[in-house]
Amino acid sequence: MILTVTLNAALDITHHLDRLRPHGSNRVRAVAERAGGKGVNVARILHALGHPAVVTGLAGGLTGRAIRAELASAGLADRMLSIAGESRRTVAVVEESAGDTTILLEPGPVVGAEEWARFLDHLDALLADATAVVLAGSLPRGVPEDAYARLLGLAHTRGVPAVLDADGAALSTALSAGPALVKPNADELAAATGLSDPVAAARALHAAGAGAVVASLGPDGLIAVTSQGSWRARPPARLAGNPTGAGDAAVAALTLGLATGAPWPGRLAEAVALSAAAVAAPLAGDFDPDVHRALRSRVAVRPFAPFAAEEPHPCP
Amino acid sequence: MILTVTLNAALDITHHLDRLRPHGSNRVRAVAERAGGKGVNVARILHALGHPAVVTGLAGGLTGRAIRAELASAGLADRMLSIAGESRRTVAVVEESAGDTTILLEPGPVVGAEEWARFLDHLDALLADATAVVLAGSLPRGVPEDAYARLLGLAHTRGVPAVLDADGAALSTALSAGPALVKPNADELAAATGLSDPVAAARALHAAGAGAVVASLGPDGLIAVTSQGSWRARPPARLAGNPTGAGDAAVAALTLGLATGAPWPGRLAEAVALSAAAVAAPLAGDFDPDVHRALRSRVAVRPFAPFAAEEPHPCP
Numbered sequence: 069m070i071l072t073v074t075l076n077a078a079l080d081i082t083h084h085l086d087r088l089r090p091h092g093s094n095r096v097r098a099v100a101e102r103a104g105g106k107g108v109n110v111a112r113i114l115h116a117l118g119h120p121a122v123v124t125g126l127a128g129g130l131t132g133r134a135i136r137a138e139l140a141s142a143g144l145a146d147r148m149l150s151i152a153g154e155s156r157r158t159v160a161v162v163e164e165s166a167g168d169t170t171i172l173l174e175p176g177p178v179v180g181a182e183e184w185a186r187f188l189d190h191l192d193a194l195l196a197d198a199t200a201v202v203l204a205g206s207l208p209r210g211v212p213e214d215a216y217a218r219l220l221g222l223a224h225t226r227g228v229p230a231v232l233d234a235d236g237a238a239l240s241t242a243l244s245a246g247p248a249l250v251k252p253n254a255d256e257l258a259a260a261t262g263l264s265d266p267v268a269a270a271r272a273l274h275a276a277g278a279g280a281v282v283a284s285l286g287p288d289g290l291i292a293v294t295s296q297g298s299w300r301a302r303p304p305a306r307l308a309g310n311p312t313g314a315g316d317a318a319v320a321a322l323t324l325g326l327a328t329g330a331p332w333p334g335r336l337a338e339a340v341a342l343s344a345a346a347v348a349a350p351l352a353g354d355f356d357p358d359v360h361r362a363l364r365s366r367v368a369v370r371p372f373a374p375f376a377a378e379e380p381h382p383c384p
Numbered sequence: 385m386i387l388t389v390t391l392n393a394a395l396d397i398t399h400h401l402d403r404l405r406p407h408g409s410n411r412v413r414a415v416a417e418r419a420g421g422k423g424v425n426v427a428r429i430l431h432a433l434g435h436p437a438v439v440t441g442l443a444g445g446l447t448g449r450a451i452r453a454e455l456a457s458a459g460l461a462d463r464m465l466s467i468a469g470e471s472r473r474t475v476a477v478v479e480e481s482a483g484d485t486t487i488l489l490e491p492g493p494v495v496g497a498e499e500w501a502r503f504l505d506h507l508d509a510l511l512a513d514a515t516a517v518v519l520a521g522s523l524p525r526g527v528p529e530d531a532y533a534r535l536l537g538l539a540h541t542r543g544v545p546a547v548l549d550a551d552g553a554a555l556s557t558a559l560s561a562g563p564a565l566v567k568p569n570a571d572e573l574a575a576a577t578g579l580s581d582p583v584a585a586a587r588a589l590h591a592a593g594a595g596a597v598v599a600s601l602g603p604d605g606l607i608a609v610t611s612q613g614s615w616r617a618r619p620p621a622r623l624a625g626n627p628t629g630a631g632d633a634a635v636a637a638l639t640l641g642l643a644t645g646a647p648w649p650g651r652l653a654e655a656v657a658l659s660a661a662a663v664a665a666p667l668a669g670d671f672d673p674d675v676h677r678a679l680r681s682r683v684a685v686r687p688f689a690p691f692a693a694e695e696p697h698p699c700p
Contacts, residue, residue, distance in 0.1 A: 081473075083488055090406050091484040099490050130453070134446045157397075159475060161488065168407040172399055172477065174415050 069145075070114055070323055071198040071228075073191065073219065074107030074125035076156060076176045076208040077148065079134050080352070083161045088170055097164075102142070102351070103135040104158060106204035106233055109316035109353035110323070111144055113342070116355070119324060122147050124194055126187060126208060128177055129154030149190045153177025153208075169310075179210035191219060195226040200327040202319060203247075204233040213237045220245035231323045232278075233315065235259065243277040248326055250278040251319050257283050266291055267298075267372075282322055282339070284315050289340050289367070294332060297371055301336035303344045304366040307359070313352030317342040337367040385461075386430055386639055387514040387544075389507065389535065390423030390441035392472060392492045392524040393464065395450050396668070399477045404486055413480075418458070418667075419451040420474060422520035422549055425632035425669035426639070427460055429658070432671070435640060438463050440510055442503060442524060444493055445470030465506045469493025469524075485626075495526035507535060511542040516643040518635060519563075520549040529553045536561035547639045548594075549631065551575065559593040564642055566594040567635050573599050582607055583614075583688075598638055598655070600631050605656050605683070610648060617652035617685045619660045623675070629668030633658040653683040 084098040103123075111121040123144050127135050128151035135155055139146040156176030162169050195201060201223050203216050212218070216238050223230040229248035232239065235256040243250070250273060254266060263269040270281040270293040280294035289302040318339040325335030345360035346352075400414040419439075427437040439460050443451050444467035451471055455462040472492030478485050511517060517539050519532050528534070532554050539546040545564035548555065551572040559566070566589060570582060579585040586597040586609040596610035605618040634655040641651030661676035662668075 083475075083490070085488075088406060088486075090404060090486050093487040093489065096488055096490045130446050130450045137446070159399075159488070170404075170406050171409040172401075172412055172475070173409065174399070174412045 069120040069122050069197060070111075070200050070202065070327060071122050071124060071194055072107035072111040072114075072202040072204065074105035074123065074205055075179075075187075075211060075215065076206050077103065077105040077108060077125045077127045077132070077135050078174075078176070079131050079138075079155065079157045080104030081157055081159045082351070083159060084164060085161065087163050087165045088161050088168075094161075100351075101134070101138065102353075103138040103144075104352065106316050106319070107202055108139070108144075109313055110202050110204060110320045112142065112353035113317055113320040113346070113355060114324070115142070115144055116357075117320070117324070121145065122194065122198075124148055124191060126151045126177070126179060126183070127155050128152055131155040131157055147190075147194055149183070149187050151177060151179055151183045153179065156208075176208045177210075179208050181210070184211055184215075188218065188222065192222050192226070195223055195228050198226075198228045200229050200231065200248075200323050202231045202233070202323050203242075204231075204316070204319060206234075207238050214241040216242035216247075217245040220247055229279075229326050231319055231326060233319050243273060246277050246279065248279040249282060249322055250280075251282050251284060251315065251322060253284045253315060254286065267293070282318070282336070284318050284343065286311065286314075290318065290336055290343075292332060292336055296332055298373070299332060299336055299369050299371050301333075301340045301367055301369045303340050303363060304368070307344050307347045309347040310350055310352075311347055313346045313349070313354070314343040316352060317346035317355055333369040336369050338364060340367040385436040385438050385513060386427075386516050386518065386643060387438050387440060387510055388423035388427040388430075388518040388520065390421035390439065390521055391495075391503075391527060391531065392421060392522050393424060393441045393443045393448070393451050394420040394490075394492070395447050395454075395471065395473045396420030397473055397475045398667075399475060400480060401477065403479050403481050404477050404484075410477075417450065417454065418669075419454045419460075420668065422632050422635070423518055424455070424460075425629055426518050426520060426636045428458065428669035429633055429636040429662070429671060430640070431458070431460055432673075433636070433640070437461065438510065438514075440464055440507060442467045442493070442495060442499070443471050444468055447471040447473055463506075463510055465499070465503050467493060467495055467499045469495065492524045493526075495524050497526070500527055500531075504534065504538065508538050508542070511539055511544050514542075514544045516545050516547065516564075516639050518547045518549070518639050519558075520547075520632070520635060522550075523554050530557040532558035532563075533561040536563055545595075545642050547635055547642060549635050559589060562593050562595065564595040565598060565638055566596075567598050567600060567631065567638060569600045569631060570602065583609070598634070598652070600634050600659065602627065602630075606634065606652055606659075608648060608652055612648055614688050615648060615652055615685050616688055617649075617656045617683055619656050619679060620682045620684070623660050623663045625663040626666055626668075627663055629665070629670070630659040630662045632668060633662035633671055649685040652685050654680060656683040
């Protein structure tokens with residue numbers, strides 16, 4: 069099975085209304101809620117694709133109970149560790165009239181040192197049965213900055229390949245621990261390296277320890293820098309929709325590719341098609357299966373030289 | 385004890401942030417939550433004044449559990465009836481930079497016919513020990529439009545005086561059931577009667593069956609039309625602050641007056657002082673005890689003729 073880790077799991081609440089009146093009193097027409105956080109979204113997509121996924125991470129309080137109740141009703145295997153703090157909510161206020169969305173992100177719980185130590189043991193036990201592990205999303209307060217480096221160390225010892233989707237210090241401190249794959253988006257890539265050219269930045273992360281770097285560039289698709297080669301993968305057309313969750317869909321496809329050892333061009337085509345299918349679905353963690361089927365054979369995947377044209381080629 | 389009824393109880397969530405960016409992603413700095421709904425607010429104020437109050441109404445789901453957990457931690461006696469539906473949340477987004485607040489109100493659960501029938505029995509049993517009952521706030525979906533008339537009937541049979549704080553059809557269908565007191569605000573008064581003059585409108589509600597009508601006119605204080613006389617009660621000065629909950633504070637004071645049989649001028653002075661003290665506190669259900677103490681002897685209460693000057697006096 070594939071294990072996904074969501075350290076700052078969330079209850080994602082969606083409020084539907086006609087138009088948001090800031091500084092006014094707004095009657096919400098309809099409410100939806102479900103478990104969220106990047107790792108949960110990845111697991112939901114893997115589950116929909118027919119691949120067994122196990123969800124772990126930290127969840128607490130009545131919001132944690134709501135998260136876990138929804139995981140159960142969605143049929144996702146829940147191995148969350150309970151903590152004392154109250155899990156976070158996110159509120160997405162969707163205006164039906166204009167299609168605009170306003171998002172509120174609660175900070176989430178403060179995790180105790182003893183809880184973190186227990187999670188390391190908990191994850192280590194789960195890794196015994198994992199074919200791959202996904203570490204995704206922000207770190208809750210109280211967890212050390214190099215948390216992902218610690219989790220990557222456990223995966224490495226167990227021989228389980230790990231995919232990391234993180235940014236900032238959580239990403240930079242984890243590279244030397246050797247993730248099999250990291251998947252930054254364009255902003256995260258630039259922030260992590262200080263380089264504006266995505267290819268140069270991806271090369272830098274690869275050189276810093278990531279086995280492969282797949283950067284998601286929104287409607288321009290993906291670039292991949294790996295030890296086996298470098299590729300660009302582009303969707304056949306721009307798709308309108310909700311970009312939230314497109315990255316999670318790419319991570320799901322790339323993790324499946326890692327677990328099965330599929331050749332890189334196929335993995336990348338699948339990742340682009342699944343991302344586009346997620347853009348076509350209204351909620352993060354969902355994808356449109358028709359779009360997925362229609363696009364998977366139409367993604368253009370082309371190798372490129374490992375050094376960007378604008379940079380001098382290093383001397384032999 | 386005083387019994388307060390909140391049929392559409394809420395979990396009131398407050399999100400503090402610097403500035404709300406509509407159509408953007410907003411990180412919430414701090415989160416607070418507590419049980420809400422008008423009847424809960426009234427009970428919280430009575431409790432703070434040292435008077436035993438019992439909270440009843442309908443609560444369900446994990447949000448209902450969060451409501452009840454907070455009631456317990458606040459020391460409020462909880463006799464809510466559990467229902468299958470999920471209780472509503474309200475989200476108040478408070479911008480620290482400008483003091484502006486944006487409110488989102490979820491619709492709340494749909495109550496089943498069998499649940500409503502059970503609540504009638506549940507309330508009837510609680511009324512056996514009540515000295516007064518407060519019926520306050522909106523009706524959840526599924527409850528009949530004349531719900532308050534039914535509850536007033538039960539109170540009447542038990543000889544328990546009832547205070548009603550409602551609007552629209554919930555108010556108009558309840559007047560003939562003889563509430564001891566109704567407390568509309570200026571907008572609710574105008575909507576219920578079609579009359580723009582508050583005194584004429586209050587007289588109309590009194591004539592329609594309310595034992596007393598006390599209308600809250602914001603910073604202008606209160607007017608009371610009762611079988612014992614009519615009064616205006618004005619605060620000594622305008623207070624800046626949060627008007628949410630000022631009406632609930634007035635209801636708490638008026639209900640205490642009803643339960644003790646205090647003379648009307650004293651009841652109204654207390655209601656104006658407690659309302660102003662609630663405006664001075666940041667959350668509905670709270671009041672500033674210093675403001676309350678300072679103002680209670682400084683409210684101007686004056687009787688007025690029962691017929692407005694602009695209307696012809698009826699022939700003897």
